[in-house]
Amino acid sequence: xxxxxxxxxxxxxxxxxxxxxxxxxxxxxxxxxxxxxxxxxxxxxxxxxxxxxxxxxxxxxxxxxxxxxxxxxxxxxxxxxxxxxxxxxxxxxxxxxxxxxxxxxxxxxxxxxxxx
Amino acid sequence: xxxxxxxxxxxxxxxxxxxxxxxxxxxxxxxxxxxxxxxxxxxxxxxxxxxxxxxxxxxxxxxxxxxxxxxxxxxxxxxxxxxxxxxxxxxxxxxxxxxxxxxxxxxxxxxxxxxx
DNA sequence: CTAACGTATCAGTGGATAATGATATGACAG
DNA sequence: CTGTCATATCATTATCCACTGATACGTTAG
Numbered sequence: 001x002x003x004x005x006x007x008x009x010x011x012x013x014x015x016x017x018x019x020x021x022x023x024x025x026x027x028x029x030x031x032x033x034x035x036x037x038x039x040x041x042x043x044x045x046x047x048x049x050x051x052x053x054x055x056x057x058x059x060x061x062x063x064x065x066x067x068x069x070x071x072x073x074x075x076x077x078x079x080x081x082x083x084x085x086x087x088x089x090x091x092x093x094x095x096x097x098x099x100x101x102x103x104x105x106x107x108x109x110x111x112x113x114x115x116x
Numbered sequence: 117x118x119x120x121x122x123x124x125x126x127x128x129x130x131x132x133x134x135x136x137x138x139x140x141x142x143x144x145x146x147x148x149x150x151x152x153x154x155x156x157x158x159x160x161x162x163x164x165x166x167x168x169x170x171x172x173x174x175x176x177x178x179x180x181x182x183x184x185x186x187x188x189x190x191x192x193x194x195x196x197x198x199x200x201x202x203x204x205x206x207x208x209x210x211x212x213x214x215x216x217x218x219x220x221x222x223x224x225x226x227x228x229x230x231x232x
Numbered sequence: 233c234t235a236a237c238g239t240a241t242c243a244g245t246g247g248a249t250a251a252t253g254a255t256a257t258g259a260c261a262g
Numbered sequence: 263c264t265g266t267c268a269t270a271t272c273a274t275t276a277t278c279c280a281c282t283g284a285t286a287c288g289t290t291a292g
Contacts, residue, residue: 015214015217016145016148016149016152017145018217019142019145019148019210019213019214019217020142020143020144020145020148021143022213022216022217023139023140023142023143023213024139024140024143026135026136026139026143027136027137027139027140027142027143028136028249028250029132029133029135029136030250030251032132032135032136032139033132036132044268044269045268045269045270046267046268046269054251055251055252055253056268056269056270057251057252057253057254057269057270057271057272058250058251058252059269060269060270060271061250061251061270061271062250063269063270064270064271070216070217070220071220076259078259078260078268079258079259079260079267079268079269080268080269081268081269081270086220087216087219087220089212089215089216089219090216092212093209093212093213093216094135096205096208096209096212097135097138097139097209098131098135099205100138100186100203100205100206100209101131101134101135101138101186103203103205104186104187104202104203144279144280146280146281160238160239161238161239161240162237162238162239170281171281171282171283172238172239172240173239173240173241173242173281173282173283173284174280174281174282175239176239176240176241177240177241177280177281178280179239179240180240180241192289194238194289194290195237195238195239195288195289195290196238196239197238197239197240
């Protein structure tokens, strides 16, 4: 499916699943921490491990998810692999969510479903 | 935690989890379908059931999640409970995601992690 | 009061997935 | 080559969670 087709048919079932998948990429605290680490700089995996305190295989796994979801991009540099946000809008999306949270914080704070 | 406190400390661990929880509310196709049903109109549960084809307990459960996450609001009207989007920005967030998808569609289309 | 209806909750089940330790792959240094 | 380092993958485990059918709760109609 091309980008144009998606724009033509934003409510198709496939599009719903793409949407869900995109948000799923953003729905994990570890992945959000990784994205935070990438907002300001391009970083390699070890730097992300150091910045986040997560295990290296865990980080690689999350990076794979983020990469395949189009939220980050990567380029090899010698033995290192440097990751960065795929698009300025990724950071925008997170900022927009934060603004929404700031307004509805009470409600979100009380969100308990499937959590305890 | 108040809205103001959240704005003061957007990178605290708790905030990361709130962010994740918000995105998780948006990360399920069923919930996105429900939100789609609410973009144009306020609806009661049965209408949503009819609109989405989901089971009634399933819809109620998702609505509880969406409600507690602050994405929708509810008001009783006789025996009925009418739901609507909590904020215009909820729809905006979905639109922003769609725009991002339109650009990075190839990558997202190929997103396979933890999916197959 | 009682039946019918709208909604919410409960218990059970299957599938998804985050985290970890071990291991494989690949690249560079010496 | 050979060892070392950076990254990725694998196997395992434990947890989470979406869905379903049964049921409870609450409200309105008759």
